[in-house]
Amino acid sequence: MHRHFMIHKPYGYLSQFVSREKLAHKKKYLGDLYSVPQGTMAVGRLDEPSEGLLLLTTDGVESELVRSKKYEKEYYVQVDGIAEQEHVSKLSKGVLIGLGKGKYYQTLPCRVQLINPPEKLPHRSKKIRDERHGPTSWLSITITEGKFRQVRKMCAAVQLPVLRLIRVRIGAMHLNDIPNQGILEVSAFKD
Structure with missing residues (x-):
């Protein structure tokens, strides 16, 4: 059973959960803010200075679909x-x-x-x-x-x-749908 999440990625965080880089301790990661199941991946990315809606999923097929031109x-x-x-x-x-x-x-x-x-x-x-x-x-x-x-x-x-x-x-998912600019688990992504 795959799981899907909508999160608010704040300014200054990388769109990943951990890093194996030597200087990783100088960066901020989503794993510092949110606890998600093993194997969860960001659907697309927002660079470090960008903010806003970021989707997470454990389903690679769903990730590909959301990154397609079907979703605005x-x-x-x-x-x-x-x-x-x-x-x-x-x-x-x-x-x-x-x-x-x-x-x-x-x-x-x-x-x-x-x-x-x-x-x-x-x-x-x-x-x-x-x-x-x-x-x-x-x-x-x-x-x-x-x-x-x-x-x-x-x-x-x-x-x-x-x-x-x-x-x-x-798609049809909006940053304002997430309570308190945190994390929201959803049953499926909406286009």
Whole structure:
């Protein structure tokens, strides 16, 4: 019997439970926060400075399905500067991002919209910055793919550096469904 979980991954944690690296004691892992069954894996990842909804499962087949283009992934993104409709248009059509080693990828068209600063955000241990450092804007970006650091690279491609990135939704599962920004066991993932 496989088990499935929705968790809130806070800022500053790696999307894994343990590490065998020499300097592992200097990093924070999900295992420091949540107790899950042996063999549980993260479905996709959020990088260390990213936050939000992360799915866990003991079922590799389910993991592959959720990472497919069948499931939308929505992010709230705080960017440095004033985002304009021109930025939204470029991001929506797809942009060219670097994959490393001289390789590039044209992102698929996606949904992007300017949003007001979200009222209810997860607590973050490190402050972003204050108004003295200039204006910021918020975007909602919904993609169906998931290249390495894709949303950050997309925003950089249109000269909008990311200050904060929060995954709020995967399919029909929302970060707000998790009580107290912790962990919630579910019978199945919903698309």
